[in-house]
Amino acid sequence: MSDLLRAPAEIKYAEELDWLESVDDGPKPFSWRLSPKMVRLFVLGSERADGLDRDVSQKWFGDRSIVERAIVTLASDRGLLLIGDPGTGKSWLAELLAAAICRNSTQVVQGTAGTTEDHIKYSWNVSMVIAKGQSRESMIPSPIMTAMETGTIGRVEELTRSTSDVQDALISILSEKYISVPELDSDNIVFAQPGFSVIATANSRDRGVNDLSSALKRRFNFVRIPVVTNKKSEAEIVRFRTEELLRRHQIELDVPPTLLDVLLQSFADLRAASAAAAGDDEKLESALSTAEQIGVLEDAILHSNFFGERALTAHTLASSLVGSLARREPEDLAILNKYLHGVVEPRSKEEGGSWPEFLEGGRDAIATLS
């Protein structure tokens, strides 16, 4: 375990990747470090039937065919675009894939409104240019260019947040697989080495902000990642991420399974309510994704660890839930209030358990906020 605040996947799972590489005897495309089947095994975890000597834990939870399609795309000529609602694990899957394939998941360009073409291609070290003139030494390659040179995976996060001209800089990279540097007289083309590919992520809620051009769409395979609605796998994800979080903060705190159930159930209820809502005013602004759930739980855990009695209670959980989900006043608060009175109150009378305390916590939080 490294002592970084958040180690990238290739460092965090370095030992497991080394071991997998040592036992992998499948055919490897290009310069891949693992064969496609082993990549899948690394991401989705091993089973008894795989006949391995040690357990490989599951790191991404979702449909197997999504992972398979993503891996196969990377082995083909096209780039991979993971698209889905916020918090569905797109970036995490991209990181895992890059780590497994080339042991480097940090060649990332973050797409923002301020991203320029230089961030995708290259830029210049101005002082060096003044001192020595334009040369390969004074050039600063972008993460994507580095990936091309080394035959590894480059990542672009939130592709649709950057403007169309910046996006289109990717077109020639993905089809011609080289970047020309017209400023140089010689050695002015950087060719991609075998194994280079791009994993981009895009938020389906941002659609239409900077929609992809057809030319760029054609060079990507789209893999849509759905919101996890299966309660069982959602519970697994929340547990997995929370454990990781507790480890990272070195907190010794138990998350009672009943509280996890309360959290999952309340999110399921709120999602159902959002699906049934007629207009935007009647649904929460939050996408209610799994990541949001983890956020709520994280908030509750940290709160109870530092300010509470070092035990997670339903009261704290409810106030975290209200605090994280109430973003607009008064719409979100009204919805949460309606939820507490219409759903939680009858349930706390019927089922008891942690619900009455949860109800009380929610009420207190709403009273504080409004």
Next chain:
Amino acid sequence: MSTPPEGTFTALRGQLQDAATAFADGPGALEGILRGIVDDVERAVREPLEIFPVCHHSPASALAMARRLREKQPKVVYLELCEDMAPLLTELRNCRLPVAVQAFASEIEGFPADWAPLSVVAPVTEASAEYQAIAYALDTPGVDLVLVDRSSDHVFQWETPPAADTGPDAPPADEESALHGDAVGVEIGDLRPRFAELEEHLLRHGRVRHWSEWWHQYVELPLGGSDHDTYRQVMLLIGSLFRRLAPGDQRRVRIDEDRERYMWTRMREHLAATGTDPADCLYVCGAFHAASRVAEFGVGGSDTFVISAPTPTKWRHGLIPSSHAAIEAQFGLAAGSVSIAATEWAKNLKRTGVRPYRLEGQAGTKKSSGPRKAAVPALPAAALPPADRLTGFLQRPPVLDPLDEAELLGWSVEIVRAARRGGYLASTADAIAVFETSILLAGMRDRVRPTPYDFQDAAVTCIEKEAVPGRRDVARLVEIMMGGDRIGQVGYDALPPLARDVHDRLAPLDLKLQQRGVQRALLDIAGRPELERCSDVLWMLRRLLPHGAARPIMGDRRLGERAIQESWDLALGTHQRALIELGYEGVSIEQVLEQRLRRAAYAPRATTAQVLEAVEDAILHLRSRRLADELGTRALEVLAGERSVDGAPEVLRRVRRLLAYYRTGEPVLPPWIESFVKTGYAHYCTLLPTAFTDEDATVRQVAAMLGFLFSMEGLALSLGCDRTQLELALAQSHPQEPSRTALLWAAQTHLGTLSRADLRARCEGLLGNPLVVPAYPRYLSGFVHALEPVPGLADLVVEAVSNAFARLPDPVLLPWLPTLITSLRAGGAELAPLLIREAGRVFPARLAELDSWVPPWRAPQEIPALRPRQAIGAPQGVALLAAHPATCDALAELLGCDGGWASPEAAAPRGAELLAGHPETATALEALLTAG
């Protein structure tokens, strides 16, 4: 078929025992299961009556069946299908497959009434083993086809109630998948693990998404070209495995075992009755039932099962169109799997060269080129005893087809074309990417050759960039490309008499009504009077069939009207099932309609309005005075028993229409409608006081009651009703709520107990009283509704509304406006035009006139002030008459009164004079009095 020698499977048993010891901690449960499976296989193989295990929609089963039939040429084929469906099977040749054999019962006895109607369907596709068996048996002379499974009646006797299978979350079924309606499906060879964990395990390790894909990959493909013994033993093995690993759902196990007992009992009965040698027979059943362990199993099984008697329910049978989508939806198969099975079947036939059986003259298939051989020479049955084929099969890795590159390329190109047609941006580059991705995906999933499902995944990955609502997604495009949904059609000859009759009667339209899709029919009835009969049929179909089967575009059928031209959108081919199911109810649509009308009218919860609707339909569609009278009498009964006024507006509307119809078309009113008006008058008079105060009754309903009373009054009084009843009822009404109070005032004005001036004054009072003003709009609502019973009040209503606009404060007026609009909308065509016409009359037509305009209710205030009182006291009329006696004299002469005008002073015995002139009356009176 010769029985295998003892110990055929000894070696396999030994191996399995070793395996059980190795995998489990010791020989125990696992060993029991594994050895039991071998026992089951051996038992079935040793049975002298050859058991042929099949799986539904399995091309491998169909292929093995076709081969086996050619080889063995059995004399009797026993088939696992409801025994009462037998007579219908020969009609299959008139249909385009897939169709479903249906047993239907609408009048049920012996089952709870709310189960009705009961319906069982058994779909038949061409790529199925059962179709091979049916085609062989029906077209080969001297071969018997015996259906041995429990009858449709027993399906319901043994099953629990037909659960509503469309839960609230179930997606709405589209047209194709709803072809079977809510029938219970029965199918030969339902083979699927009943143990959810087992299925999950198989799917996970098979790297497949759903059961159909697993079956295709791990059973269908490896078995595709295997020999008979291997096929049979493997199918028995799978059947036995699923049976032994099923959790003990007692009810389901009992039904399954009862079915096996039933089938074996029936087969033994047939063998005994005909004396057939079991070796000449073939028993086709699902692999699950082939591995049965009941005591009745086998030719030598015990005869202890007693088949229960069927209930008195009368079952009707027919063929209905089916479709691949409907089969998939009903039996929980993955979308597209039946289509893929059909494609696989065609491919297998081409690859193996097996000649399938097909019913002679089967509709919807290509004619075979060249004459068929009259009889297929019987190949000698396999003389060798079956050896143990299982061991080899289980040890050998599945023989996979080598990569068929040309086929995959073809698919890739085809899907890109289909996607482009579907509005996707797809190019040749995508075809290449799909091809490459399919192979890579298959490689990741340990397959040499991409399956259609891998290809589907690849196509979705490479082509689908966004989901556009209303556009077909790529997965669906692949399904369509792989064969698509095929929708069956029942041929004319296989239709029930009613459906044939409908087609015959619609023949003058010159349309191909059997075809699916919407067709436009134009009926120029004025030009071709014979089309009027078609129009009758169409209107009845519109009443009886689901919406969309026959939809009038132009033309209307109302009481007393006759159409000159009509145009229709007809989709009888699409709604063939509905038409066929009508055929179970009677032999002609008139009969069915009459039954339906009667059923609606005599239903325990029928309301008066519903019965009157039935009366109207009887006149409109059946032109039957007899039925209309009968139903009308029923309406009378229902009305007398009704205690609520919910249906009053509808009753009023319908009775008015019927009255108008009878008055114009008949010399005398039918007795029932006279009684109806009489009873209705008394009935509504009685209910009026309570309705005025009842919170559940709406203003509209009360207004409709008053409408009935006022508009039928003339007729009712002439039939002996008493107006006092109405006056008393109104006097007893004391509504609290403002709108009803307004309604009462309007009614009183109509009856003359409240003058218009008083009514106006009351309205003024309301507007002037600040405490009541907020309620004024509600009074207005009452007045608006009062237009229905008292249309003469329109000017007063316009005045009241105008006053409201003029004087009501905005906070009161504005919230009320939407209510006014909605109540006018709900009142429909009747109220709004009346009000608008009156308003048009009152208000100035031009803007310029508005300045000088004074509302009539303000202007004429002086006129009544000028006229009044002056006249009172003096006998003005008499003076005038005396001054001009000519008029009176002329009138008197006309009336036969002799003697001229006499001045008032001269008047002495006026009556005596008249009596003297006409003594007859007095004489007759005298005779009467004396006679008494």
